[in-house]
Amino acid sequence: MKYKDYYAVLGVAKDADLEQIKKAYRKLARTHHPDLSKKSDAEAQFKEVAEAYNTLKNPEKRQAYDALGQVGVGGNFTPPPTWQDRYQDGPTSFDQMDLADLLDSLSKRSSHPYRSTQAMSGQDLENTVEISLKDALLGTMVRFKVFEQGHEKELEVRIPAGVNMGKKLRLKGLGTKGLNGGAQGDLYLHIQLQAHPLFKPLGQDLYFDLALTPWEAVLGAEIEIPTLEDPVILSVPAHTRNGQKLRIKSRGLGIPMGARGDLFAVVHIETPLHPSEQEMDLYQQLAKLSNVNPRTPIAQGVTP
Numbered sequence: 549m550k551y552k553d554y555y556a557v558l559g560v561a562k563d564a565d566l567e568q569i570k571k572a573y574r575k576l577a578r579t580h581h582p583d584l585s586k587k588s589d590a591e592a593q594f595k596e597v598a599e600a601y602n603t604l605k606n607p608e609k610r611q612a613y614d615a616l617g618q619v620g621v622g623g624n625f626t627p628p629p630t631w632q633d634r635y636q637d638g639p640t641s642f643d644q645m646d647l648a649d650l651l652d653s654l655s656k657r658s659s660h661p662y663r664s665t666q667a668m669s670g671q672d673l674e675n676t677v678e679i680s681l682k683d684a685l686l687g688t689m690v691r692f693k694v695f696e697q698g699h700e701k702e703l704e705v706r707i708p709a710g711v712n713m714g715k716k717l718r719l720k721g722l723g724t725k726g727l728n729g730g731a732q733g734d735l736y737l738h739i740q741l742q743a744h745p746l747f748k749p750l751g752q753d754l755y756f757d758l759a760l761t762p763w764e765a766v767l768g769a770e771i772e773i774p775t776l777e778d779p780v781i782l783s784v785p786a787h788t789r790n791g792q793k794l795r796i797k798s799r800g801l802g803i804p805m806g807a808r809g810d811l812f813a814v815v816h817i818e819t820p821l822h823p824s825e826q827e828m829d830l831y832q833q834l835a836k837l838s839n840v841n842p843r844t845p846i847a848q849g850v851t852p
């Protein structure tokens with residue numbers, strides 16, 4: 549079922565009163581009436597204006613329409629499951645109805661004493677928030693806006709420590725209001741992680757590139773490295789190879805009430821870009837002394 553913004557069609561605010569709605573309708577009806585307008589789409593626009601007016605002038609239909617929340621113009625949506633019971637004498641599927649049919653069905657059945665007072669749950673809402681890796685680890689408060697019954701409101705909720713990419717949090721009772729005393733819907737909050745300039749998450753683990761000089765890789769070194777919290781000292785073992793992963797335990801992301809992932813430093817050996825004459829001389833001496841050949845079949849992982 550496609551959503552239509554009836555307020556936008558009439559050009560009125562979400563809290564417009566009946567007199568404002570009538571005034572807007574009369575003006576637009578004259579503008580788009582097929583007998584008065586020369587536009588090719590005048591008839592279609594006239595029908596759309598009439599459809600919006602027929603919904604918003606009726607208090608019960610307007611209440612039901614507002615309860616759907618802001619879906620997005622032209623967006624597909626499915627009314628709350630409890631609505632199917634309300635229209636069980638009509639089409640067997642909402643796919644067979646459009647938005648106007650749905651609201652007309654509500655109006656026609658409102659005279660039935662049972663149907664007019666039946667409680668209907670509010671619709672669930674969905675939203676997405678982006679948080680930093682540090683906030684994902686430690687938890688944070690986030691603010692965002694949602695639409696409820698045609699009105700925008702701001703929410704502030706707590707994101708618990710240990711959430712991860714793709715996590716969906718259910719916030720009970722923060723969806724749209726129900727009808728006739730029905731329960732309020734829920735809000736489902738999708739968590740996205742902001743890109744970090746240094747760390748890349750993979751599940752609960754974090755990875756980053758660690759540049760080493762050739763002598764640090766060969767001789768080993770004690771290096772201070774950053775984490776999502778305080779820096780730590782990493783002991784680089786002697787004979788470290790390019791591409792090797794050095795593990796820093798329990799410095800990755802976490803899970804609620806669970807163990808943290810690890811931080812992995814991926815080694816990249818960097819050679820001097822502008823070596824001095826003395827450095828070049830030392831490298832030449834090393835070349836004469838060393839018998840290392842990285843291109844031998846064994847070094848390349850090929851069996852002779």
